[in-house]
Amino acid sequence: MNENEKKVIEQIVINTVKKLLDEKESPNRVVLGISNKHIHLSQADIDVLFGKGYELTNIKDLKQPGQYAAKETVKVVGPKGCFDKVRILGPARPESQVEISLTDARSLGLHAPVCESGKLEGTPGITLEGPNGKITLDKGVMVALRHIHMPLDIAAKLGIKDKDWVSVETCGVRKTIFCNVLARVSDKFDYEMHLDTDEANAAGLKNDDYLKIIPNR
Structure with missing residues (x-):
């Protein structure tokens, strides 16, 4: 390979990398x-599941500012099935909600609607079991839009x-x-x-x- 051929190949590589970087930085x-099944809890529900005044333990910050994966997990129990050790995401929210996939919903025996996070009206409830107690939510299970x-x-x-x-x-x-x-x-x-x-x-x-x-x- 002569010097001219090397320069042509180098320029092709440079142009390709630049194009990829430009595309990546495009708005x-x-x-x-990717969201696996997870739970957001109110402080009142955290108190029941883990003990009065309990604070969630941050083990990993998420990309959204102030959001994190907690060390704590709970068991999710539906009409036909259950999931052990479902991760809680913090911090505490005004209302508890359980976000699952349509496949998860079938495994639990639920008809969970596809809806925007926080829009809880018309969603089914479920039972959550923690180390200190259990609660039955009357709503809050959804497939997040x-x-x-x-x-x-x-x-x-x-x-x-x-x-x-x-x-x-x-x-x-x-x-x-x-x-x-x-x-x-x-x-x-x-x-x-x-x-x-x-x-x-x-x-x-x-x-x-x-x-x-x-x-x-």
Whole structure:
């Protein structure tokens, strides 16, 4: 290989890497976070399950500011099945909710609706068992609507407002376009898309993959 050929190959490599970096930094490229089944608890329910005044133990910060995976887990008991050691995410919330996939819902024997996090009306209840006691929620089990946490600057660049709907394109062997993705815009958010395990597995995705937002016009 002569010097001219080497220079041509080097330039091709440089251009390819630059293109990949430019695509990754583009505002419509969003990183993926895959949500396994988990629980958010109110402080009143934490008190019942773990003891009065109990504080959750942070073992890992999540990408969203102030959110973390707790050391504590509980047993989730449905009409037909149960899951041991389901992770709690902190901090405490005003109301408890259990986020699962449609596959999880069938295993538990529940008809859990697909809905936005925090929208608990019309959701079924479930029993939670902790080391200090158990509670039966009368509502709160859901399949979380796929969504994107979007900071204000990114939303402005893309012309997207809070509660807008967008589509998101993946790549790879199972290339997919996810429609009806809710944009949640706030200055308190870091830029991240959330899918549950069913959706991610169907599209052959993994944590930290980059996806492309297609605004609905």
